[in-house]
Amino acid sequence: MSVGPIQDLSKLCIHTITTKSWSLEEAGENYEKAGVKGISVWRQYLEGRNIAASGDRLRAHGLGIVSLVRGGFFPSISSETRKKAIDDNLKAVDEAAALGAEMIVLVCGADPGQSLEVSRSQIQEGIEKVLPYAIDNGVKLAIEPLHPMYADTRSAVNTMEQANDMAEAIGSDHVGIAADVYHLWWDPHLEKEIKRCGANGNLMAFHICDWVSPTVDMLNDRGLMGEGCIPIQKIRGWVEEAGFSGYNEVEIFSDRHWATDQHDFLNKIVKSYKGC
Amino acid sequence: MSVGPIQDLSKLCIHTITTKSWSLEEAGENYEKAGVKGISVWRQYLEGRNIAASGDRLRAHGLGIVSLVRGGFFPSISSETRKKAIDDNLKAVDEAAALGAEMIVLVCGADPGQSLEVSRSQIQEGIEKVLPYAIDNGVKLAIEPLHPMYADTRSAVNTMEQANDMAEAIGSDHVGIAADVYHLWWDPHLEKEIKRCGANGNLMAFHICDWVSPTVDMLNDRGLMGEGCIPIQKIRGWVEEAGFSGYNEVEIFSDRHWATDQHDFLNKIVKSYKGC
Numbered sequence: 001m002s003v004g005p006i007q008d009l010s011k012l013c014i015h016t017i018t019t020k021s022w023s024l025e026e027a028g029e030n031y032e033k034a035g036v037k038g039i040s041v042w043r044q045y046l047e048g049r050n051i052a053a054s055g056d057r058l059r060a061h062g063l064g065i066v067s068l069v070r071g072g073f074f075p076s077i078s079s080e081t082r083k084k085a086i087d088d089n090l091k092a093v094d095e096a097a098a099l100g101a102e103m104i105v106l107v108c109g110a111d112p113g114q115s116l117e118v119s120r121s122q123i124q125e126g127i128e129k130v131l132p133y134a135i136d137n138g139v140k141l142a143i144e145p146l147h148p149m150y151a152d153t154r155s156a157v158n159t160m161e162q163a164n165d166m167a168e169a170i171g172s173d174h175v176g177i178a179a180d181v182y183h184l185w186w187d188p189h190l191e192k193e194i195k196r197c198g199a200n201g202n203l204m205a206f207h208i209c210d211w212v213s214p215t216v217d218m219l220n221d222r223g224l225m226g227e228g229c230i231p232i233q234k235i236r237g238w239v240e241e242a243g244f245s246g247y248n249e250v251e252i253f254s255d256r257h258w259a260t261d262q263h264d265f266l267n268k269i270v271k272s273y274k275g276c
Numbered sequence: 277m278s279v280g281p282i283q284d285l286s287k288l289c290i291h292t293i294t295t296k297s298w299s300l301e302e303a304g305e306n307y308e309k310a311g312v313k314g315i316s317v318w319r320q321y322l323e324g325r326n327i328a329a330s331g332d333r334l335r336a337h338g339l340g341i342v343s344l345v346r347g348g349f350f351p352s353i354s355s356e357t358r359k360k361a362i363d364d365n366l367k368a369v370d371e372a373a374a375l376g377a378e379m380i381v382l383v384c385g386a387d388p389g390q391s392l393e394v395s396r397s398q399i400q401e402g403i404e405k406v407l408p409y410a411i412d413n414g415v416k417l418a419i420e421p422l423h424p425m426y427a428d429t430r431s432a433v434n435t436m437e438q439a440n441d442m443a444e445a446i447g448s449d450h451v452g453i454a455a456d457v458y459h460l461w462w463d464p465h466l467e468k469e470i471k472r473c474g475a476n477g478n479l480m481a482f483h484i485c486d487w488v489s490p491t492v493d494m495l496n497d498r499g500l501m502g503e504g505c506i507p508i509q510k511i512r513g514w515v516e517e518a519g520f521s522g523y524n525e526v527e528i529f530s531d532r533h534w535a536t537d538q539h540d541f542l543n544k545i546v547k548s549y550k551g552c
Contacts, residue, residue: 112504151462152505186392186427186434213388
């Protein structure tokens with residue numbers, strides 16, 4: 001499906017980390033003023049707060065609470081660390097339920113001290129251990145495949161195909177996939193695997209930003225939509241064709257943009273969102 | 277096939293860029309003293325030299341001249357730049373023939389101003405334009421699939437599968453693939469695609485180094501074998517099972533190692549090579 005540029009802000013969601021220096025309250029207020037309609041909350045922005053009250057406050061700003069970010073980091077060569085990871089993910093379920101977030105985004109993790117295959121099996125095991133509690137609390141778990149440049153320490157799940165395989169192996173309507181263009185744009189099988197993901201009911205989230213050239217930092221040099229080379233509109237077409245009708249979540253880590261006035265940055269986000 | 281650790285240096289080749297500050301003459305002399313048996317020559321080390329005489333000198337040091345590095349960089353939104361790239365690759369063929377190098381390694385290129393699909397088609401077109409001259413001069417062209425983190429500007433060919441597709445589409449015994457563990461280790465289809473590559477007679481070169489954690493620079497932070505998380509021995513087993521019996525080429529770009537005494541670094545290369 002060929003889609004045109006985005007015309008309005010009705011599906012615009014922003015991750016709190018994108019406007020890094022703003023508190024949750026500042027983000028809520030400023031996003032509303034800018035016409036943003038959804039928010040994905042990184043867990044550090046909840047520290048020291050009454051989470052349920054924070055959720056109510058965000059909703060009072062007209063913001064849908066799209067996801068809690070992030071759970072995961074299941075693999076480790078240490079069984080004690082793996083157990084701690086499970087505990088932390090159970091805590092994330094509590095937080096998501098209290099906040100009223102529909103899902104938790106999973107940055108699955110990897111340990112360079114063991115093979116990717118072992119890390120992947122520990123990821124699946126971790127998700128399966130957390131899943132019953134997530135179901136009880138009405139919280140979904142979204143596997144986010146990460147770019148292969150993060151395969152050593154951040155995620156052993158690096159393609160949409162692998163995420164599909166894992167979500168299908170687990171086989172729960174509470175486990176799906178968060179597709180982020182930054183991680184996936186290079187993959188020649190992306191269209192096919194997005195289609196498969198949608199057909200299996202597993203497409204839970206869609207994240208956008210851009211890949212700038214040159215990229216000077218492996219983590220914190222993402223671009224605004226249009227600043228880079230990712231065919232965002234084409235990928236959004238595949239995602240919508242696959243049946244996804246949720247938010248387009250802007251998730252930009254950028255030392256460059258974080259160093260600027262965050263109101264100006266938010267204006268640029270809105271401007272680059274329209275038309276992407 | 278499960279292989280054991282490397283026992284001797286008979287297949288050890290080093291890329292001149294690995295010992296960056298050494299001239300070609302210094303590299304030849306020092307590699308021989310260290311027991312190295314092959315050399316892959318980066319083109320900048322030939323500047324201002326009689327290339328045929330340089331080749332003779334390297335062979336007099338007992339070094340097999342494995343490859344000339346690098347050709348490629350075919351794609352561009354500018355047709356003039358694409359034409360210049362062809363000319364430069366023809367020049368590389370002359371250099372490889374004069375040097376007595378069996379193959380040229382192709383870093384295929386990409387242009388962030390156009391789609392990956394267009395860049396790939398320009399890569400194939402570029403190779404096909406250079407190929408007759410390469411055949412006439414007895415020089416092979418090895419497509420090197422590059423890590424997806426280089427898809428914006430360095431190569432639109434990012435997996436072994438894509439390289440296999442392209443080499444098979446071109447269908448010449450003078451076009452094959454250089455497999456580098458740094459670019460490929462994360463790929464869940466690697467074993468299958470190495471097998472396919474060997475079965476089609478396209479496996480021309482095998483490059484080794486390691487992926488360190490954390491990686492602090494996207495280009496120049498490669499590790500010595502064993503310093504990182506790449507299962508080098510397992511991948512070498514696949515490569516040998518696929519019928520490859522050529523050199524194991526050490527290609528390390530590392531600001532960290534380049535800042536040390538290069539004789540010490542060479543000793544570390546030899547030590548980490550034995551047993552990897």
